[in-house]
Amino acid sequence: MSPRASSHRPRCPRCNLPLHLCMCAEIPRVETRTRILLLQHVVETWKKSNTGRVAALALSHSRLLTYGAQDESLDTALLSEPGTWLLFPDGPAAPPDAPPPRQLVVLDASWSQARRMTQRIPVLRTLPRLVLPPPAPGTLRLRDPTHPSGMSTLDAIARAVEVLEGPEAAAPLERLAALRVQRIADCGTLY
Template sequence: MSSPVPPRPRCLRCNLPLHLCLCAEIPRVETRTRFLILQHVVEIPKKSNTGRVAALALANARLLTYGAPAEPLDTALLSEPGTWLLYPDGPTAPPDAPAPSQLVVLDASWSQARRMTQRLHALRTLPRLVLPPPAPGTLKLREPTHPSGMSTLDAIARAVAVLEGPEAAAPLERLAALRVQRIAECGTLN
């Protein structure tokens, strides 16, 4: 009987195994839109988590934890004027509405994100930025469980493209593609 293979050491900043570390490749992306990334506590230790990487890349982002008993969430941040929610369904903003000044992004599985929107009243009332489903052939690590599913980093890159133009989103798109490529070449997240 063979002994289990110990996990590879991980980068403390990007949370990937050291041989896949993206820290040297993380761009600094300036946006007019402020991104409030609401990360479910269960996502924090996952090597597959991209919310942390997105927060490192965005100069105008804040990463908050949802569901940690010792860290109560300040829900007033979700009610600031001009705040929208990046989510695939729900009340969209009127076509003539000004662009959001703050976009809340849920960094969670689909079932966790659905529960977060049910439990946080402020999220239920926000206008939604709805992205179209990813194009066929888009690089991804696994098949999403939702038709509009994509990683948090991919979703933020697409939201930046919609709100601020493709040039602003290009560094995030390159980072997302590089992440998928490195992991796919290695064949594992261990």
């Protein structure tokens, strides 16, 4: 039985939130030049707190892959495509004069899972990194955004899109992230 089947409250099969918090009607269609490849740790798949799924639904130029499922192997060729960077707070930075990435790999996982993924998937260690600048103060977030583990996947993608493509491209993702936080706050609980 999947974790979803054992849940006490019914969830939306698309956004994975409890039905009373469903955001599907609010998910915008966001066009980006940069392809976003979300590499989701299998443990994150059915978490209500997971925002990677919502980001993938919003981004027209994205793909969501699962890492760590026992019956699936990861096609690392997708990670090796020319112009691929990794969104990660440390590691080999791209040269300042490098062209922007054509594809950005985003690890949709807890901080400790993401670190282990970079250790266990050799190609990730070779990718240039996009390191995000510190967030602006006063932004409503689920967690402390000053630490990499404090930023949701949706928040990180919105900030990456802002860095790579400008504030107009990122605005719908930022609004979606804020709406998600507000809905959860109105409900009074994340779980």
